[in-house]
Amino acid sequence: MNAQSDDLRHEAELIDALDALERGESVEAVLRRNPAAAEALRPAIETAAALAAAARPPSAAQVDASRNRLLAAFDALAAGAASAPSSAASSTSAASLTRAASQSPAAASHRPRLAIDRDVAPPRPMTRRAPRPLRTIWAMAAGVAALLVGVPVAYAASNALPGDALYAVKEAGRGAWLATAPGAEAHRARSAAVSAARRADVAVAMAGGRNADVLFEGVIEAYATEWCRISGLTVNVPPDVAQYGASEHPGAFGVGDHVFIRARMNAGRLVAFEMLPYLDYGLPAPTVPHGPADSRLAPSPTPSPAVPGGTAGVPGTTAAVPGAPTSDPPLVGATAPGRARPATTADSPGRADDSRSTGGQDVGDDDRGGDDRGGEDEGNDDKGGDDKGGEDEGDDKGGDDKGGEDEGGDDKGGDRKP
Amino acid sequence: MRNPTHPERGAVPAEAALMMRVLAGDRPALVEIHDRYYPAVYRFVSLQVADPDLAADLTSDVFVRFLEAITGPNPPQSTLKGWLFGVAKNVVRGHYRQVYRHPEVGLEEDVDSDDAELDAAVTRDEERAALADAMSALTEEQQHVLALRYGAGLPILEAAETMGKTAGAVKQLQARAVAALARQMTQRTASV
Numbered sequence: 197m198n199a200q201s202d203d204l205r206h207e208a209e210l211i212d213a214l215d216a217l218e219r220g221e222s223v224e225a226v227l228r229r230n231p232a233a234a235e236a237l238r239p240a241i242e243t244a245a246a247l248a249a250a251a252r253p254p255s256a257a258q259v260d261a262s263r264n265r266l267l268a269a270f271d272a273l274a275a276g277a278a279s280a281p282s283s284a285a286s287s288t289s290a291a292s293l294t295r296a297a298s299q300s301p302a303a304a305s306h307r308p309r310l311a312i313d314r315d316v317a318p319p320r321p322m323t324r325r326a327p328r329p330l331r332t333i334w335a336m337a338a339g340v341a342a343l344l345v346g347v348p349v350a351y352a353a354s355n356a357l358p359g360d361a362l363y364a365v366k367e368a369g370r371g372a373w374l375a376t377a378p379g380a381e382a383h384r385a386r387s388a389a390v391s392a393a394r395r396a397d398v399a400v401a402m403a404g405g406r407n408a409d410v411l412f413e414g415v416i417e418a419y420a421t422e423w424c425r426i427s428g429l430t431v432n433v434p435p436d437v438a439q440y441g442a443s444e445h446p447g448a449f450g451v452g453d454h455v456f457i458r459a460r461m462n463a464g465r466l467v468a469f470e471m472l473p474y475l476d477y478g479l480p481a482p483t484v485p486h487g488p489a490d491s492r493l494a495p496s497p498t499p500s501p502a503v504p505g506g507t508a509g510v511p512g513t514t515a516a517v518p519g520a521p522t523s524d525p526p527l528v529g530a531t532a533p534g535r536a537r538p539a540t541t542a543d544s545p546g547r548a549d550d551s552r553s554t555g556g557q558d559v560g561d562d563d564r565g566g567d568d569r570g571g572e573d574e575g576n577d578d579k580g581g582d583d584k585g586g587e588d589e590g591d592d593k594g595g596d597d598k599g600g601e602d603e604g605g606d607d608k609g610g611d612r613k614p
Numbered sequence: 615m616r617n618p619t620h621p622e623r624g625a626v627p628a629e630a631a632l633m634m635r636v637l638a639g640d641r642p643a644l645v646e647i648h649d650r651y652y653p654a655v656y657r658f659v660s661l662q663v664a665d666p667d668l669a670a671d672l673t674s675d676v677f678v679r680f681l682e683a684i685t686g687p688n689p690p691q692s693t694l695k696g697w698l699f700g701v702a703k704n705v706v707r708g709h710y711r712q713v714y715r716h717p718e719v720g721l722e723e724d725v726d727s728d729d730a731e732l733d734a735a736v737t738r739d740e741e742r743a744a745l746a747d748a749m750s751a752l753t754e755e756q757q758h759v760l761a762l763r764y765g766a767g768l769p770i771l772e773a774a775e776t777m778g779k780t781a782g783a784v785k786q787l788q789a790r791a792v793a794a795l796a797r798q799m800t801q802r803t804a805s806v
Contacts, residue, residue, distance in 0.1 A: 239796035262674035371639025
């Protein structure tokens with residue numbers, strides 16, 4: 197019992213000492229604060245000081261190299277998906293990224309390297325490469341195969357709608373088209389065209405009675421209790437997803453707000469499950485003209501701007517067809533209690549954040565820390581052990597001990613489950 | 615998503631909007647995410663991996679994985695920062711798993727130099743390597759908290775949010791991790 201209380205006291209002293217060290221006190225100053233425990237604390241405090249000194253910032257070259265690699269992977273993803281030989285966009289993505297990654301120095305990072313390599317030459321891929329003539333033949337064959345398979349797939353994808361397997365290919369093509377915009381102005385124009393094309397796809401799919409998840413962006417033109425019209429599309433937005441009307445709900449969405457929507461199409465209706473402010477990082481609000489602001493739910497057609505590349509210029513644009521329920525409650529329009537704000541590029545990030553911050557926002561932060569989609573998380577994050585009041589937090593699970601090197605004093609109480 | 619009943623949760627949608635912009639093919643958004651988080655993730659990794667080149671490669675892997683995940687069928691649902699550190703933890707773990715399976719062929723580097731600056735740099739690198747080596751003997755959670763606090767330099771509250779723990783729990787975990795690391799260092803010094 198005494199040993200346990202001694203351990204707890206020692207731990208409390210160590211926590212205090214670490215706090216002092218973090219505040220900028222020197223090791224000696226920290227130890228002088230508690231002379232009785234100084235000798236016991238010294239190894240841990242010196243270790244903490246060494247840890248703090250060990251972390252180093254990356255060099256500019258490292259940041260640049262990583263950024264370039266990421267952008268190469270992004271471009272490969274867009275280009276690979278645009279001429280995808282597969283109907284599954286996710287496998288296309290993975291293949292493109294893997295290919296891009298294998299062309300980068302980091303591909304060698306998971307392989308054993310000679311210790312001296314780092315001082316002699318930059319890390320390089322260690323895969324065995326075919327002789328150049330053979331590589332050329334392979335490259336040509338791959339190019340022909342991509343043409344033979346990719347072109348028909350791309351053509352088929354141009355007519356795909358949300359819910360189709362090829363719709364991801366169509367979206368990737370749009371992404372590539374956006375990514376290759378020559379300049380900010382062209383990017384803005386293309387972005388607006390892509391936004392309109394997405395909404396047109398949603399409208400067509402809804403008219404066809406499809407069930408699928410969709411992602412699009414637009415401007416709130418009008419709203420009712422649980423409904424709003426977003427650039428011509430009528431969307432059911434449950435109150436746990438979003439609320440409207442600045443006068444009723446400070447910080448809530450209002451007419452004129454530019455938003456991203458994730459929604460589920462079901463039986464001719466769009467039900468939102470996520471609604472986010474579209475912060476303006478230089479992208480314009482959609483160019484769709486607002487429909488009648490205070491009408492009942494009679495969505496206006498979603499026109500697609502004329503841009504080269506598809507029926508409306510966007511890769512894989514489909515015709516705009518109105519599609520929305522006709523029996524929904526009346527909407528509040530531009531004259532509603534909400535903030536009437538024109539949907540223009542004047543919507544700055546600061547404005548969007550500031551005007552809404554009072555409402556608080558929550559995007560999936562329930563899965564804090566460790567949400568690993570890479571499939572490697574072994575579930576050892578202890579999320580249930582957050583006992584308040586300084587009790588044991590269950591942080592040291594027995595299974596985490598490695599090879600018995602964690603000696604007994606290490607996990608004091610940590611192995612005990614509440 | 616907007617939920618006025620939780621006003622304490624605020625800044626996440628900006629991250630979510632950034633991610634959605636990346637999904638929409640917006641390169642500048644991807645660059646913004648990379649440049650905003652690369653330094654912290656690098657420091658996080660470099661505390662556990664002594665070789666700076668390798669740390670840079672592994673950090674770069676984290677962002678490529680992010681791109682893979684965000685364009686995959688199940689994009690990250692947690693906060694972006696938490697997700698990135700979670701993946702960084704797994705990338706480092708994957709690296710060591712690989713190293714244990716295929717041990718590196720070490721070559722003795724006989725550094726013979728009178729250059730005091732070089733000697734000091736070598737000593738610092740050796741200290742870093744010793745710390746990283748000793749850290750690998752701690753539990754996953756202990757390594758994670760040390761990398762978040764001393765590597766990425768996250769304040770206690772941010773580390774708590776990233777780990778899904780209370781601030782008090784993180785302080786306690788950190789103290790135990792530091793004590794365990796000190797014992798590891800003492801043991802290793804004694805054995806040498």
